[in-house]
Amino acid sequence: MSSAAQTESGTGRRTGPWTYLKRWLGRLTGTSPARAAMLIFGVTIAVFASLLNMPWATASGSSATFHDALFVATSAVTVTGLTPVNTAEHWSFAGELVILIGIQVGGLGIITIAALLAISVTRNLGLRTRLVAQEGGISTGSMGETGQVIRTVVICSAVVEALLMLVLIPRFIQINGDISSGVWDGTFYAISAFNNAGFVAHAEGFAGFGNDPVVIWTIMVGVFLGSLGFPVLFMLWTNRWHVRRWNLHTKLTLEVTLLLMVIGAVLYGVMEWSNSSTIGDMSVAEKLQNSLFASVNMRSGGFSVVESNLQNSETMLISDALMFAGGGSASTAGGIKVTTIAVIWLAFLAEARGDTESTAHGRTIPPSAVRVAVSVVAMGATLVLISTVWLMYITGLDMGRPLYESVSAFATVGLTSGLTEDLPPEGLYVLAALMFAGRVGIITFAASLTVRQRSRVRYRYPEGRPMIG
Amino acid sequence: MSSAAQTESGTGRRTGPWTYLKRWLGRLTGTSPARAAMLIFGVTIAVFASLLNMPWATASGSSATFHDALFVATSAVTVTGLTPVNTAEHWSFAGELVILIGIQVGGLGIITIAALLAISVTRNLGLRTRLVAQEGGISTGSMGETGQVIRTVVICSAVVEALLMLVLIPRFIQINGDISSGVWDGTFYAISAFNNAGFVAHAEGFAGFGNDPVVIWTIMVGVFLGSLGFPVLFMLWTNRWHVRRWNLHTKLTLEVTLLLMVIGAVLYGVMEWSNSSTIGDMSVAEKLQNSLFASVNMRSGGFSVVESNLQNSETMLISDALMFAGGGSASTAGGIKVTTIAVIWLAFLAEARGDTESTAHGRTIPPSAVRVAVSVVAMGATLVLISTVWLMYITGLDMGRPLYESVSAFATVGLTSGLTEDLPPEGLYVLAALMFAGRVGIITFAASLTVRQRSRVRYRYPEGRPMIG
Ligand SMILES: [K+]
Ligand SMILES: [K+]
Numbered sequence: 001m002s003s004a005a006q007t008e009s010g011t012g013r014r015t016g017p018w019t020y021l022k023r024w025l026g027r028l029t030g031t032s033p034a035r036a037a038m039l040i041f042g043v044t045i046a047v048f049a050s051l052l053n054m055p056w057a058t059a060s061g062s063s064a065t066f067h068d069a070l071f072v073a074t075s076a077v078t079v080t081g082l083t084p085v086n087t088a089e090h091w092s093f094a095g096e097l098v099i100l101i102g103i104q105v106g107g108l109g110i111i112t113i114a115a116l117l118a119i120s121v122t123r124n125l126g127l128r129t130r131l132v133a134q135e136g137g138i139s140t141g142s143m144g145e146t147g148q149v150i151r152t153v154v155i156c157s158a159v160v161e162a163l164l165m166l167v168l169i170p171r172f173i174q175i176n177g178d179i180s181s182g183v184w185d186g187t188f189y190a191i192s193a194f195n196n197a198g199f200v201a202h203a204e205g206f207a208g209f210g211n212d213p214v215v216i217w218t219i220m221v222g223v224f225l226g227s228l229g230f231p232v233l234f235m236l237w238t239n240r241w242h243v244r245r246w247n248l249h250t251k252l253t254l255e256v257t258l259l260l261m262v263i264g265a266v267l268y269g270v271m272e273w274s275n276s277s278t279i280g281d282m283s284v285a286e287k288l289q290n291s292l293f294a295s296v297n298m299r300s301g302g303f304s305v306v307e308s309n310l311q312n313s314e315t316m317l318i319s320d321a322l323m324f325a326g327g328g329s330a331s332t333a334g335g336i337k338v339t340t341i342a343v344i345w346l347a348f349l350a351e352a353r354g355d356t357e358s359t360a361h362g363r364t365i366p367p368s369a370v371r372v373a374v375s376v377v378a379m380g381a382t383l384v385l386i387s388t389v390w391l392m393y394i395t396g397l398d399m400g401r402p403l404y405e406s407v408s409a410f411a412t413v414g415l416t417s418g419l420t421e422d423l424p425p426e427g428l429y430v431l432a433a434l435m436f437a438g439r440v441g442i443i444t445f446a447a448s449l450t451v452r453q454r455s456r457v458r459y460r461y462p463e464g465r466p467m468i469g
Numbered sequence: 470m471s472s473a474a475q476t477e478s479g480t481g482r483r484t485g486p487w488t489y490l491k492r493w494l495g496r497l498t499g500t501s502p503a504r505a506a507m508l509i510f511g512v513t514i515a516v517f518a519s520l521l522n523m524p525w526a527t528a529s530g531s532s533a534t535f536h537d538a539l540f541v542a543t544s545a546v547t548v549t550g551l552t553p554v555n556t557a558e559h560w561s562f563a564g565e566l567v568i569l570i571g572i573q574v575g576g577l578g579i580i581t582i583a584a585l586l587a588i589s590v591t592r593n594l595g596l597r598t599r600l601v602a603q604e605g606g607i608s609t610g611s612m613g614e615t616g617q618v619i620r621t622v623v624i625c626s627a628v629v630e631a632l633l634m635l636v637l638i639p640r641f642i643q644i645n646g647d648i649s650s651g652v653w654d655g656t657f658y659a660i661s662a663f664n665n666a667g668f669v670a671h672a673e674g675f676a677g678f679g680n681d682p683v684v685i686w687t688i689m690v691g692v693f694l695g696s697l698g699f700p701v702l703f704m705l706w707t708n709r710w711h712v713r714r715w716n717l718h719t720k721l722t723l724e725v726t727l728l729l730m731v732i733g734a735v736l737y738g739v740m741e742w743s744n745s746s747t748i749g750d751m752s753v754a755e756k757l758q759n760s761l762f763a764s765v766n767m768r769s770g771g772f773s774v775v776e777s778n779l780q781n782s783e784t785m786l787i788s789d790a791l792m793f794a795g796g797g798s799a800s801t802a803g804g805i806k807v808t809t810i811a812v813i814w815l816a817f818l819a820e821a822r823g824d825t826e827s828t829a830h831g832r833t834i835p836p837s838a839v840r841v842a843v844s845v846v847a848m849g850a851t852l853v854l855i856s857t858v859w860l861m862y863i864t865g866l867d868m869g870r871p872l873y874e875s876v877s878a879f880a881t882v883g884l885t886s887g888l889t890e891d892l893p894p895e896g897l898y899v900l901a902a903l904m905f906a907g908r909v910g911i912i913t914f915a916a917s918l919t920v921r922q923r924s925r926v927r928y929r930y931p932e933g934r935p936m937i938g
Contacts (some may be wrong), residue, residue: 314861317868321854347840348847356837367836368825371816374843378817385790392783399786399869 034444037113041077041440044109048102049073057095064090067425074432076102078439079110079332081198081302081414082405084421084428088203099199100188107195107332111230112153114330114443153230156237157194164190164222171214189215193222196332198302198414206303211286216293216305223301224261228253229328248363249339253328256338257299264295264322268315277310298322300333302414308404309417316404316417323411324380334412334438336380343373376446380438384410387434394427395419405431410438503913506582510546510909513578517571518542526564533559536894543901545571547908548579548801550667550771550883551874553890553897557672568668569657573626576664576801580699581622583799583912622699625706626663629694633659636687644681658684662691665801667771667883675772680755685762685774692770693730697722698797717832718808722797725807726768733764733791737784746779767791769802771883777873778886785873785886792880793849803881803907805849812842845915849907853879856903863896864888874900879907 052069055061064072068084075082076099087096168190173182188201200206209215225233232250239245269291272278279287290305297303298319308316326335343358347370350358358365384406391402401417408415409431420431521538524530533541537553544551545568556565637659642651657670669675678684694702701719708714738760741747748756759774766772767788777785795804812827816839819827827834853875860871870886877884878900889900 312861313867314858317854317858317861344843344847348844351837351840351844358840367839368820370836370839370843371820371827374813374839375817375820378813385786389783389786392781392786398782398867399872400867403868 034117037117037444038440040109040113041436044105045070045073045077045436048077048098048105051098052091052095057092057098059090059092059095061092065425067428071428071432072099073102074435075414076197076199077106077109078334078412078435079103079106079195079197080334080409080412080435080439081192082409082416082420082431082435083199084423086203087199088201096188096201100191103195103197103199104191107191107197107226108153108157110332110439110443111157111330112150113440115149115153115230117443152234156230156233160222160225160233161190161194164194164218167214167218171212171218175212189219190222193219193301193303194226194332196223196226196300196302196327196334196412198297200303205307207305207307209305211282213289216289219301219303220293220296223296223303224257227296227300227327227331227333228257229331229333231330232328248361249329251361252339252342256342257328260299260322260325260338260341261292261295264298264318265292267318268294268298271312271315271318275310275312278306295322298413298415299325300327300331300335300411300413302408304415307418308415309401313400316400319415320403320407323407323413323415324384326411326413330443334410334442336376336411336442340373340376343369344377347373372446376442379445380410380442383434383437383441387430390430391419391423391427394424394430395422406434409434412439503586506586506913507909509578509582510905513574514539514542514546514905517546517567517574520567521560521564526560526567528559528561528564530561534894536897540897540901541568542571543904544883545666545668546575546578547803547881547904548572548575548664548666549803549878549881549904549908550661551878551885551889551900551904552668553892555672556668557670565657565670569660572664572666572668573660576660576666576695577622577626579801579908579912580626580799581619582909584618584622584699586912621703625699625702629691629702630659630663633663633687633691636683640681640683640687658688659691662688662770662772663695663801665692665695665769665771665796665803665881667766669772674776676774676776678774680751682758685758688770688772689762689765692765692772693726696765696769696796696800696802697726698800698802700799701797717830718798720830721808721811725811726797729768729791729794729807729810730761730764733767733787734761736787737763737767740781740784740787744779744781747775764791767882767884768794769796769800769804769880769882771877773884776887777884778870782869785869788884789872789876792876792882792884793853795880795882803879803911805845805880805911809842809845812838813846816842841915845911848914849879849911852903852906852910856899859899860888860892860896863893863899864891875903878903881908 049066049070049072051057052073053063053066055063057069058064063069064085068090072083072085074080085091087099091099165186169183169186171182172185172189173179176182176185185201188199191197192199192201202208228236232253235246235250243251265288269279269287272280272291272294273287274280279290282290293303293305299322308319311319324335325341326337327333329337329339342360343365346358346360346365350356357367358370384403387406387410388399388403391397391406392399395402397419401419404415404417405419407413412435420428423431518535518539518541520526521542522532522535524532526538527533532538533554537559541552541554541556543549554560556568560568634655638652638655640651641654641658642648645651645654654670657668660666661668661670671677697705701722704715704719712720734757738748738756741749741760741763742756743749748759751759762772762774768791777788780788793804794810795806796802798806798808811829812834815827815829815834819825826836827839853872856875856879857868857872860866860875861868864871866888870888873884873886874888876882881904889897892900
């Protein structure tokens with residue numbers, strides 16, 4: 001009787017609106033995952049743009065311009081952090097709340113959709129390859145279906161963000177000397193950090209916290225965790241430090257992330273060491289701390305203690321490369337993703353060693369993974385090139401700043417050379433399109449490439465090997 | 470008796486110095502082709518640098534500086550065309566002759582060594598793959614051994630250069646009103662064009678010929694033929710327009726070359742149409758002609774009617790991309806090579822269509838070709854990035870010109886933003902190293918990657934597929 005009642009109430013729950021959403025999402029992602037993801041993101045951005053276009057959303061009380069509202073909505077939902085207006089000064093508290101909700105919805109959406117796409121990929125790959133895909137981040141075997149993924153993603157985000165708030169809120173209460181503004185700042189930065197959004201709640205930017213280790217390190221940990229991606233966090237959560245149980249995706253993601261973090265910090269430190277506009281006048285400990293902070297944020301976080309434009313132009317070029325690289329798959333970080341880099345590097349190593357196959361950690365990387373990786377890089381490079389040329393044409397500027405801003409938008413990093421503030425509307429539309437393409441485009445592009453694979457069997461042609469190089 | 474005498478004299482010829490050289494080259498290329506090629510190029514550059522360092526090589530009669538001599542020798546032998554000094558003003562006639570011989574030796578050397586490397590690759594690939602490699606440019610079956618390759622390359626170069634001279638010499642005699650200087654100019658430009666060297670014999674550069682169709686078109690044809698590469702020229706020579714008999718390498722090279730030529734010309738025309746510092750003030754016909762000329766030369770020729778630095782900075786960025794692409798394999802053109810681009814594009818197409826294998830013209834491209842292509846691109850991009858950062862550091866300039874000069878050096882194009890003239894010695898050494906790496910490095914790198922393949926048989930790991938994107 002009690003068991004029957006439970007089942008019934010269970011059945012009751014399953015026909016609620018939550019269930020409909022789940023089913024609808026499941027159907028959409030099952031039939032055309034890529035189009036579904038594009039649609040969901042497009043609609044979400046439109047909703048947040050409408051909200052930001054309301055008079056109550058601005059500090060002045062008069063409606064924001066359409067292009068500003070659209071740009072900031074896109075920037076929030078794609079968790080980029082680029083903005084043509086000063087977040088703290090231009091928007092009302094309600095406007096800032098809309099942005100923060102946009103970040104949270106966008107961040108959860110990215111992770112969820114990427115995870116669901118991975119599942120639908122797995123499903124489409126057939127039984128044999130499905131076993132293989134468990135080595136990739138996600139598999140139905142270990143995580144269950146749509147609803148369970150969404151629930152796990154939400155819980156995972158909530159737990160990490162709550163931990164970040166536990167540190168940040170008391171610290172900001174202490175700094176501000178005021179409880180309500182401290183709670184708001186702590187909440188804002190916790191969400192902005194874990195979602196790698198890079199939006200700042202202070203009019204003067206993040207510069208004031210360059211020598212506040214509590215804030216700096218908490219933000220850094222939040223950005224770092226967010227940039228690993230949900231499949232990796234899930235794997236770490238379930239298997240802890242039993243490294244041998246980690247799957248290939250987790251191992252590669254952690255390796256490349258740590259490697260790029262160290263390279264970025266060392267290069268940043270070396271190049272900016274005596275630049276008094278950035279870290280030149282700091283103590284050695286602060287220089288080191290800020291180099292690491294810059295490195296972690298370059299690959300997607302988007303928080304910066306110094307104005308990027310004051311950096312040496314060499315530093316900006318190195319940043320371009322690291323921003324383009326980005327973070328982990330199914331994370332709030334953007335870019336071409338660290339596993340893409342790993343796959344290309346492993347392909348190179350295999351050739352250099354004379355192996356027929358790329359291998360890592362006792363696993364063979366299928367050749368099609370190399371082709372997907374190359375396609376993602378080629379698509380990213382082409383988009384950035386087109387946007388850079390276009391921004392150069394609009395602004396009449398030399399290459400440096402348009403390139404930096406384009407890469408930052410494509411990789412949804414949010415670091416700025418100050419160009420976004422100065423752009424005319426047509427420039428903002430270009431960057432907004434790039435944020436959308438870099439965020440939703442790359443995920444769906446990679447997923448649909450992977451899905452389509454192996455769907456046709458055809459006559460095998462004899463091999464032909466053109467000369468290369 | 471007469472037949473025996475012939476055989477004897479044949480045997481006699483085979484023990485001469487020519488035979489020793491052939492044998493030595495054959496042994497070297499057989500055992501360690503990559504190291505042999507590096508060594509040969511290094512020694513050749515050293516010889517030409519010593520010659521250019523002689524007092525009689527300069528117009529002033531006092532020795533050139535070591536860095537200028539080394540740089541120009543490297544530029545000539547790698548057929549790049551970058552130069553820190555004005556060729557016509559700085560060197561004596563003897564010096565210019567040394568440069569011209571350097572170009573001819575370098576050009577022949579590149580083609581020969583690339584062809585020999587391809588043969589040694591073929592030999593190392595084993596019987597089955599050797600049949601496959603016939604689809605690549607070169608094969609022992611169709612062309613015979615070392616000596617025969619060298620002979621065919623020399624004859625091929627001589628024939629094309631003679632044809633170019635037949636047009637250019639009379640025209641330059643007409644322009645100069647003087648036979649000896651006309652012969653010299655015609656010879657210089659014929660050799661410089663076919664070898665894609667881009668060195669000019671006029672102190673005021675090539676600007677004066679912007680509206681001389683005979684010179685412009687002849688140079689353009691010479692550069693175009695040179696950039697196709699010896700395997701393609703050989704295939705065209707033996708099979709003429711019987712397209713179905715062309716091998717895969719020839720088809721892909723011609724397709725991508727023509728495509729990039731058209732794209733480059735259209736973009737150049739559109740972007741410079743009303744730039745009065747470049748082609749803005751010309752007639753429509755001249756604008757079109759010069760856009761095509763610029764496009765052909767961007768991908769390796771290095772001749773320019775206008776100063777690159779007067780172009781829009783957007784045009785320079787597009788040029789960066791086209792220079793990086795380069796020309797055909799085993800040609801005097803540099804860059805990552807058009808077949809590399811074809812292989813990557815085909816890999817992308819295969820993924821987008823859901824095919825398990827890349828195919829083109831009824832042939833399957835082996836996955837290892839994709840890996841070699843990706844490795845070449847990654848190596849090139851890394852070298853250019855390092856050089857750009859380094860030149861920015863040395864000169865304190867923004868990204869545009871250091872990037873342009875680095876790509877031009879790596880792809881042995883020789884177009885200049887004017888930076889080479891202003892660089893201190895340490896900057897010249899960086900660019901010289903880049904020319905060497907771009908020229909010899911890429912060829913040997915690709916060849917040794919291809920050779921090493923399939924040399925090991927090993928335990929096959931289960932597949933693991935990390936998420937990408
Ligand atoms: K961001
Ligand atoms: K050249």
